[in-house]
Amino acid sequence: MIRRVLATVVSLAALMAVPSAAPTVSRPLLVSTDKGVVAGAAADGVARYLGIPYAAPPVGGLRWQPPAPAAPWPGVRPADHHGARCVQTATGGPGTSEDCLYLNVHAPEQRTDRPLPVLFWIHGGGFMSGGGDLYDGSLLARTNDIVVVTINYRLGVFGFLDLPGLSERGAGNYGLLDQQAALRWTQRNIAAFGGDPGRVTIAGESAGGQSVCALLASPPARGLFDRAIIQSGGCPSLTAAQATARGKRYADAAGCRDSVAGVSCLRAKRTDELLAAGGDFGGILNGPLPVSGVPELPVTPGLAVRSGRFTNVPILIGTNRDETRKWALPFAHATHEQFTRVIRRQFGPHADEVLARYSYGAHDSPYGTAYALGAVWTDSSVFHGMGGCHYQRLAGQFASHQPRTFFYEFGDRNPPPSPGPTPPGFTPGATHATELPYLWPGMTPKPLTPEQRRLSGAMVRYWGAFTKGAHPATRKQAAWPPYRSAKFMSLLPGDHSKAVTSEAYSARHQCSYWNRISYDRLTTEPADLARSTRSHGK
Numbered sequence: 001m002i003r004r005v006l007a008t009v010v011s012l013a014a015l016m017a018v019p020s021a022a023p024t025v026s027r028p029l030l031v032s033t034d035k036g037v038v039a040g041a042a043a044d045g046v047a048r049y050l051g052i053p054y055a056a057p058p059v060g061g062l063r064w065q066p067p068a069p070a071a072p073w074p075g076v077r078p079a080d081h082h083g084a085r086c087v088q089t090a091t092g093g094p095g096t097s098e099d100c101l102y103l104n105v106h107a108p109e110q111r112t113d114r115p116l117p118v119l120f121w122i123h124g125g126g127f128m129s130g131g132g133d134l135y136d137g138s139l140l141a142r143t144n145d146i147v148v149v150t151i152n153y154r155l156g157v158f159g160f161l162d163l164p165g166l167s168e169r170g171a172g173n174y175g176l177l178d179q180q181a182a183l184r185w186t187q188r189n190i191a192a193f194g195g196d197p198g199r200v201t202i203a204g205e206s207a208g209g210q211s212v213c214a215l216l217a218s219p220p221a222r223g224l225f226d227r228a229i230i231q232s233g234g235c236p237s238l239t240a241a242q243a244t245a246r247g248k249r250y251a252d253a254a255g256c257r258d259s260v261a262g263v264s265c266l267r268a269k270r271t272d273e274l275l276a277a278g279g280d281f282g283g284i285l286n287g288p289l290p291v292s293g294v295p296e297l298p299v300t301p302g303l304a305v306r307s308g309r310f311t312n313v314p315i316l317i318g319t320n321r322d323e324t325r326k327w328a329l330p331f332a333h334a335t336h337e338q339f340t341r342v343i344r345r346q347f348g349p350h351a352d353e354v355l356a357r358y359s360y361g362a363h364d365s366p367y368g369t370a371y372a373l374g375a376v377w378t379d380s381s382v383f384h385g386m387g388g389c390h391y392q393r394l395a396g397q398f399a400s401h402q403p404r405t406f407f408y409e410f411g412d413r414n415p416p417p418s419p420g421p422t423p424p425g426f427t428p429g430a431t432h433a434t435e436l437p438y439l440w441p442g443m444t445p446k447p448l449t450p451e452q453r454r455l456s457g458a459m460v461r462y463w464g465a466f467t468k469g470a471h472p473a474t475r476k477q478a479a480w481p482p483y484r485s486a487k488f489m490s491l492l493p494g495d496h497s498k499a500v501t502s503e504a505y506s507a508r509h510q511c512s513y514w515n516r517i518s519y520d521r522l523t524t525e526p527a528d529l530a531r532s533t534r535s536h537g538k
Helices: 002-010 138-144 156-160 174-193 207-217 240-253 262-267 271-276 301-307 325-331 336-357 368-380 388-401 450-469 502-508 526-536
Strands: 027-033 036-043 046-053 076-078 102-108 116-122 147-151 195-205 227-231 315-320 405-410 487-491 498-501
Touching (some): 027 174, 046 138, 102 138, 116 174, 116 207, 138 147, 174 207, 195 207, 195 450, 207 227, 207 301, 227 450, 240 262, 315 388, 315 487, 325 368
Parallel strands (some): 036 076, 195 227, 227 315, 315 405, 405 487
Antiparallel strands (some): 027 036, 036 046, 046 102, 487 498
8 A cells, every 4th residue: 555655646746647638629730840840730729739759769779878869751740649658667558658759839829920938848757757748738828928848758767777888978867868859959949839949948846847957057958948947846866876876776677787788688678678677766765866977967956056057047946835745645644653763763863853843743643643744854855855944945045146036835735636545534735746737737637716726827827927037027916026035925825825034934844943953865765664664663
């Protein structure tokens, strides 16, 4: 049960997305790209061009190689259906393939004489799951008069394997290089769809947000965008040594132990065989990450932000109030003793202080431990620095270099339920990825309430205003000051969103405490931690 819950939570950003029903097609639209003509379709005021290849299929000799140029095609290529999602362990099944480097364009049907700003979306899913087809850009495009691009990129072992001899360039970062290839496609082609290549906002959530931070720190990505949005992401990475060690463990699990013949052995494996060997090449905390110390990422993204060695563009960055609560579900029925044990294991000499601040009995049973532990994990930012106090510090680091930095906290604590096993009576709150349905229609089977629809409308307009003008300034909505003014935007249902002092955020997450003590980030997966905590007490 715990493993099923964890697998669902790992891919929450992808599993929340329910592809919306196909709109009624009105008429075909032809656009000429640098590789050939595509035929999209328009409906409801939005032109859609789906499944456009931005690179060659990374199969055969191109597996574990940097993305190669797509081949030209003769005649007109239909662009009325999505390309396959990239192969992924978390969801797998039909509709996934190694031939997956496709993107989608949503643009207002009515063209204007002026080119439109572009929102370039990178999906989340822990670098293990998800796909661009899960994000319908129609609402953002239609409401804001912008062009929206969504992409696939290689995932898991196919996108982030690092082994000596695998390739001359990009080992461990093929997924990141895919994103850059899609950005270069956008620079070359988006004008034909009505977009402005000089006004491209990169945006992403979870692993997509982490990708945005990596792209900000990547020298080869400079000049491909001019503003950035990070939703519940952060700036984690692996060193080359860490990535190589993980790669060698994976090769051993795949039956390719020989250090000389290992690469050839892996290249000869079928897709399903590689997936089957990847059980340990994933997880909330131990899944793939961009690899630093290499040409495409010379320094860690975190160091790049702290030192100012990143592409200095306007930033919109934010988190969810209960960011990691659902990840604490493996502790749903943990005892007081088990709760105490896990806190002592994580925070050592500070455990008594943490236990005094986050009481086991502060929440109703049977989920009291999950709620309490979720609050500890959120406020302390022990999941790759996501949520809570370290995330506020990250926003401050951006703001110290970039005056147009805007910070938010999504605070609807009763959002639509996400698919997957959520125990009866468990309240996830504003947990990881729950803001997505407010920006992307079709991402939840339950309709938004009237108050949630007003929040959705406000968020769509804020995101659009930032994409257009590098400032989330809109008419008839609460003013959103830059974070240098010591204020952030609290996003709440109805018309209750407002700018709040950074001190209020710090007080809510007890940052005066977390910022003055030293502790390590969590490295044990929640399900494994829960299991070891229970077995230790027997």
